[in-house]
Amino acid sequence: MPSSTARTSRKPLALGAGVLVAALLLGFASYTATKPDAPSAGPSSPTADASADPQAxxxxxxxxxxxRDAADPLAQGRTDAPVVMIEYADFRCGYCGKFARDTEPELVKKYVADGTLRIEWRNFPIFGEESESAARAAWAAGQQGRFWEFHAAGxxxxxxxxxxxxxxxxxxxxxxGVADLDRFARDLDSDAARLAVKKDQEEAYGLGATSTPSFLINGRPVAGAQPTRTFTDAIETAKKAAGEAGR
Structure with a gap:
């Protein structure tokens, strides 16, 4: 177990009995989806049967x-987008890097650009001291409006x-492209950075996430760097459900 994990509180979120099922699902999926020989999303995938029932x-x-905070520098997309994907990730996670390079740009181009999707990043460092430092650095870059550029570089x-x-x-x-590197260094080591990272980290642990990346798409857990189709199916299903709820 990473040392950062051992130091972090894992209080469960008091969100209702139904979330216990979701937490178990996300925790299990986090484990199975990130094993080296993990298969693509299949019958046990959280999104496999979503098309049959958009609310499933x-x-x-x-x-x-x-x-949905317009001032959140660690988010992109319209605050009123019908679908929000929350991403819990670690810069030292190879699967997170694969998702960031191979899948996320396609989702941004297809869904963020047309107003369908909002992506909200949560720092979830689980691989030790350098994970924690990278998380704080990403937050610090965000204070100067360069989070997503740091995300791409990292x-x-x-x-x-x-x-x-x-x-x-x-x-x-x-x-x-962070303009003031001295301010960046100060922000990186600030109490505000540590508190922001801790808030995100404890949110993820409270959901039962055990590895990265883990996602929530309008409240539906998805874990691991799944094939792009898994994410597009989940987004389309969430969009449909949001449309039906708004009628």
């Missing part, structure tokens, strides 16, 4: 975790292998 596997309590091919030491984080911030 969706939990209103989890959907309410979407912040998940670029080969970036993880170079580590996330202090000098490396400054280099990534520079690559991301």
């Amino acid at each position: 596997g969706m939990y209103p309590e989890l959907e309410r975790l979407a912040r 998940y670029a091919e080969g970036a993880k292998e170079k580590g996330f030491g202090k000098d490396r984080l400054r280099t990534l911030a520079d690559e991301a």
Whole structure:
């Protein structure tokens, strides 16, 4: 178990009895979806049967975790988008990098651009001290409006292998176009950064997430760097359910 995990509180979220089922599902899916030889989403996938019933596997309590804050620098997309995907991820996670490079850009191009999808990032560092530092650095870049540029630099091919030491984080911030690197360094080590990361981290643990990446799509748990089709199916289903609810 990572040392950061051992130091972090895992209080369950008081969100209702139905969330216990979702938490178990997300925890199990987190384990199975991120094993090295994990198959594509199949019958046991949280989204496998969603098309039959748009509300299947969706939990209103989890959907309410979407912040929809227009001032949130760690989010992209319209605050009134019908679908919100919350992503819990770690910069040292190889599967998170795969999702960031291979899948997320397609979702942004297809769904964020047309107003369907909002993506809200949650820092979920679980792989030790450098994970924690990278999470705070991403938050610090966000304070200068460069979170998503830092996200791209931190998940670029080969970036993880170079580590996330202090000098490396400054280099990534520079690559991301962070204007004031001295302020970035101060923000990275600030209490505000630590509290923000801790809030996100404890939210993920409270949901039963045990590995990264883990997602909520309008309250439906999805775990792991699943094939793009899994995400597009979940988004389309959530969009349909939102449309029906608004009638």
